[in-house]
Amino acid sequence: MSTAVVVEAPGEHRLTAHEPVPPAAGEALVRVHAVGVCGSDREVYQGNRPEGYVRYPLTPGHEWSGTVAEVGAGVPAGLVGRKVVGEGFRNCQVCDRCHAGETTLCTAGYEETGFTQPGAMATTLTLPARLLHVLPDEADLTAAALLEPAACVAAAALKAGARPGERVAVVGTGTLGMFAVQFLRAGSPAELLVVGTRQDRDKLSRTFGATDFRTKDQELPADFDVVIETAGSASAARTAASLLRRGGRLVLTGIPAPGAEGLDPTDLVVRQLEVHTVFGAPPEAWAHTVRVFGAGLLSPLPLVTHELPLSGFAEAIELAGSGDPAVGKVLLRP
Numbered sequence: 562m563s564t565a566v567v568v569e570a571p572g573e574h575r576l577t578a579h580e581p582v583p584p585a586a587g588e589a590l591v592r593v594h595a596v597g598v599c600g601s602d603r604e605v606y607q608g609n610r611p612e613g614y615v616r617y618p619l620t621p622g623h624e625w626s627g628t629v630a631e632v633g634a635g636v637p638a639g640l641v642g643r644k645v646v647g648e649g650f651r652n653c654q655v656c657d658r659c660h661a662g663e664t665t666l667c668t669a670g671y672e673e674t675g676f677t678q679p680g681a682m683a684t685t686l687t688l689p690a691r692l693l694h695v696l697p698d699e700a701d702l703t704a705a706a707l708l709e710p711a712a713c714v715a716a717a718a719l720k721a722g723a724r725p726g727e728r729v730a731v732v733g734t735g736t737l738g739m740f741a742v743q744f745l746r747a748g749s750p751a752e753l754l755v756v757g758t759r760q761d762r763d764k765l766s767r768t769f770g771a772t773d774f775r776t777k778d779q780e781l782p783a784d785f786d787v788v789i790e791t792a793g794s795a796s797a798a799r800t801a802a803s804l805l806r807r808g809g810r811l812v813l814t815g816i817p818a819p820g821a822e823g824l825d826p827t828d829l830v831v832r833q834l835e836v837h838t839v840f841g842a843p844p845e846a847w848a849h850t851v852r853v854f855g856a857g858l859l860s861p862l863p864l865v866t867h868e869l870p871l872s873g874f875a876e877a878i879e880l881a882g883s884g885d886p887a888v889g890k891v892l893l894r895p
Contacts, residue, residue, distance in 0.1 A: 564895070565683030566874045569618045571608025576872055582679075582687040584633035589640060589690040591647070595706035595868070596681040597624030598877045598891040599736070605676065606878050611819075615676050622680030622893075623649045623673060626705035629693070636690040644700050646708045648692040648847055649674040665841035673841075682871060684895045694851045703868075705854070706892055707861035711740045712842035712850040714791070717812040718744040719846060720837040723787045730754040730785045731771075732801040733792030734762035736864055736890055737814060739769055741789045746770030747858045756781065756800060757792075761886050765863065791815055795823040802834060810835045867891045 565579035584590045602621050604610040625647070629640045652659050653669035674680050674688060696705055714737050723729050729750040731741040734757035745753055746769065754773045755766040763774040775781060777800055786809055790801035793815025802811055802824055811834055817823065829836060842850075853859050866889035869877050877891045 563684040564871055565620050566622075566871055566893075567618050567620055568606055571617075572606065574606065574874060576874070579683045579685070581685040584631055584636070584687050584690075586634040587636060587689055587691070588633040588687055589629050589636055589693060590631040590685055590687045591627040591645060591693075592630045593622075593625055593627040593681045593684060593686055593895045594702040595626055595892045595894050596622040597706050597709065598881045598893060599624060599710065600881065602675070603878050603882045610676070614671060614673075619676070620679045620681075620683050621675050622682035622686075623675030624706060624709035625681035625686065626696075626702040626708070627681070627686065628702070630685065632690060640690065640693070640695070644696040644698065644702055644705070645693045646696065646705055646847075646851070647674070647686075647688055647694065648712075648842070648844065649676075649709065650841055651678055651689070651692075654691075662843055662845060664843050682874065682893060682895070694847050696851060697855045700855070701862070703865065703892065704861040707736070707864060707890060708850055708854060709842070710736050711854070711859060711861065712847045713737065713814060713839060714740040714744055714789070715850040715853070716842045716846035717741065717789050717791075717814050717837075717839045718748075719849060720839065721745075721787045721789055721810055721812045723748045723750060725749040726751045727786040728752045728754075728784065729787040730756065730789075730801075730804050732756045732788060732790045732797050732804070733815065734759060734766060735791065737791035739765065739864055740859070740861075741791055742766055742769040742771050743859050744853070745787075745789070747853065752785075754782070754785065754804070756804070759886060768863070769860070785809060788812070789814065793817055798823045799825075802828065805832070805834055807832045808834070810837070812837045812839060814839045816840070861890075864890045865892055869893055871895050
């Protein structure tokens with residue numbers, strides 16, 4: 562039987578029968594292979610996602626992979642049977658920011674798969690076909706379920722613009738941090754430092770290409786060209802800025818709690834730091850991610866530690882927020 566997870570309201574969920582939604586013109590119906598569980602899904606379930614960024618009742622799931630099963634009118638029939646991932650932001654495509662390719666800044670308002678629109682914690686997902694990115698035929702769909710967070714990091718890497726031979730660093734050792742290491746390593750840096758709070762991430766960081774690993778309580782250098790922050794705390798942002806040389810480039814991807822005191826504007830101005838931020842991933846970052854993944858330069862599978870059926874949703878949410886060092890990326894398999 563086809564099933565779906567439905568979060569009726571904060572703290573209330575059920576597993577329900579799922580009826581696939583036939584694709585309308587311009588849409589595709591995807592058979593979901595795997596869907597990732599992340600901190601924002603936990604926010605949805607706990608009810609602490611900011612107002613306007615969730616709509617109940619809801620089927621969550623914004624990190625997913627699958628195979629196109631059916632397409633609507635106006636969509637190339639050749640998509641049927643292809644392995645795909647898909648963008649989450651339901652941008653309008655007609656505002657000034659969308660025309661500039663900055664679809665995550667769409668001025669028509671926020672709509673996203675798995676938050677305000679039905680997500681992938683179901684047997685199938687129907688969405689605009691223009692949001693799909695086709696994977697190579699030989700792609701591992703379990704690994705591909707992690708390409709959404711990877712695309713967010715790709716957006717950061719593109720904004721950072723690290724050049725071969727530069728000294729680069731990553732602050733944060735979660736899923737985003739480990740993807741940041743891989744993207745930066747692909748650019749042939751002279752040095753790649755990872756800074757985190759858990760010494761047990763040293764080995765994995767080096768496996769992905771780091772040349773050095775330090776915890777925040779160790780002595781840290783202050784002469785890096787590029788730093789990407791992925792930890793989502795005000796202290797991480799400050800640490801990231803402290804690693805930079807004068808005129809260095811900083812990209813923030815984490816979202817601290819509202820009201821957090823972070824960077825010192827005087828320090829930013831005096832040292833002439835170049836600061837960028839990322840929220841979500843525009844099409845350019847998605848396309849870059851799929852190319853890098855297809856070229857074998859991204860290795861998501863070592864980050865996956867748990868795979869559960871949809872009936873294990875509550876357990877997956879608990880695992881994702883447990884803080885247990887043995888828990889990495891949690892996937893649900895419809």
